[in-house]
Amino acid sequence: MVSVKSGLDVLIDEEFQPLRGKRVGLVTHPAAVDRTLRSSLERFAEAPLTLSAIFGPEHGLHGQAQDLIGVTEEESRTVTRVVSLYGKDVASLHPSKESLEGLDVLVIDLQDIGTRFYTFQATMLYCMQVALPMGLPVMILDRPNPLGGLEVEGPVLRPGYESFVGAHNIPVRHGMTMGELAHFYADKLGLPGELLQVVRCQGWERDRYADETCMPWVMPSPNMPTLDTALVYPGQCLFEGTLLSEGRGTTRPFEICGAPWIDASRLAEEMNAQGIPGVYFRPVCFRPTFQKHANSDCGGVQIHVLDRADFRPVRVGLALLQSMRRQSIEQFRWRTEIYEFVENPIAIDLLFGSDRERLAIEAEVPWEEIASVWEEEEQAFRHELRPFWLYP
Incomplete structure (x- = not known):
């Protein structure tokens, strides 16, 4: 087991130097904790900056909502306004331009599970798609992929099937961290990458699973206990x-x-x-x-x-x-x-x-044959993502 620091830990060690005096928006949830189990929300509230807006993803800022349950604007322990990024319609999944106005930087600290349909990386992408074209810098506080960063598995997304559980054409198990995905998305979608900053983890190597680090496990969603x-x-x-x-x-x-x-x-x-x-x-x-x-x-x-x-x-x-x-x-x-x-x-x-897999299942094609067509897609994505690796 090795000692690993998250992007939040690194920022704390730097005494929030890159954010001092700035008006900050924070996208976060309960699993975004430092090595002492204090949340990013607590840490930012105490930091030498102005926490101007807080954004809560699916399951809510406090992680209380079950899947598919819309969340309205919530309360926080600060006087900062809180905006839900998972409400009653598809428009609620994106921050509005109005909610980002007046900010100097949007910080995203979310714990992902390394899976395309786990929606926190989609929330990150949607935030980038609104903020970066506005000229608003985005900072990602990176965290290890708990499934490691070597394995890639499953079919990629095809055009016409985009949704909150498939925001971009990556395999089901993508093998990347949030920071790596952010650079990948910025490049593939032509977003202004010069406005994107990733605060990297320290000490993490991509062959390590979550329990091979000293980082604490906090449920990132109500049905992800371990x-x-x-x-x-x-x-x-x-x-x-x-x-x-x-x-x-x-x-x-x-x-x-x-x-x-x-x-x-x-x-x-x-x-x-x-x-x-x-x-x-x-x-x-x-x-x-x-x-x-x-x-x-x-x-x-x-x-x-x-x-x-x-x-x-x-x-x-x-x-x-x-x-x-x-x-x-x-x-x-x-x-x-x-x-x-x-x-x-x-x-x-x-x-x-x-619909390829569903139609094959309905046609009673053996699962091994269905999965065999993924191999070329998996191999192609391994090559495609390699330039975006931030960790050895």
Whole structure:
């Protein structure tokens, strides 16, 4: 285990020198803490600057809201105005120009989970798209990718499938930090990169997972309680695009999945028989307390990651999805309600990044064959992102 400093820690060590005397807007949430577990909000409120505006992402400034729940403007312990960047419509996902007026710099300190559909990196991008063309500098306080920065997995986003869970055409597991993504987005979208500053982490190397650093883990969202959750999330979030439970309403969201009509033992036996590397599937019965199948007994599996080096979460999610559909073809349904403010395409297509995977699943193409077409896209993105690496 190594000692790692976040961008916030580095800024504190510098006594906020780059921001002294400036009017600052801060985009943050509860997981943005320093090495002593004090939040960036507390630190900025005490710093020698004027905290003029605070912006809260999905789940709210205080991390209290469940997924898909709009958040109105909130209270903070300061007298600063607080603006929600996850309200009741798609327009609320972007800061308004009016909310940024009068600022000297917009600072973004958010903990990502290294996954395209984890929305904090989309919030960062949307902030950059508004602020940078206004001539407003943006500072990213970088944090390690808790899944490490070497592995890339899953399909890239195709044109026409952009949304809050797919703001740019990157793979599902992207292997980058927020700071690296910021430079990548600025370059690919032609944003004025000279106004972008990334305060880098110190001591982090990209082959290290979150538990291989001394940095504390704080839940970045209500259903991301541990690193174990984050490890499986790139594949298990796909279940949001179905009527199967992804384990919300349990103490092991995303690690557990299933439905009332699933035969747990049969599913676990079928999954384990495939010999998928790095993982074991344990049959479980669970009763969600909210969301899908609340207060109903569900059969399913818990995903136990045995070897992170071999484990490929997106492929595991695809394999599980296919096995559950095959076992319960009459009950299986895709989620068709409005998802992240989008009615069409449907949720599963937004999550995969196109309809290609859904159509292949419906055609009963084996998951290994579906995933094989990702390999060229994954390899191409590895080469594309390499120039934007900030860490060895």
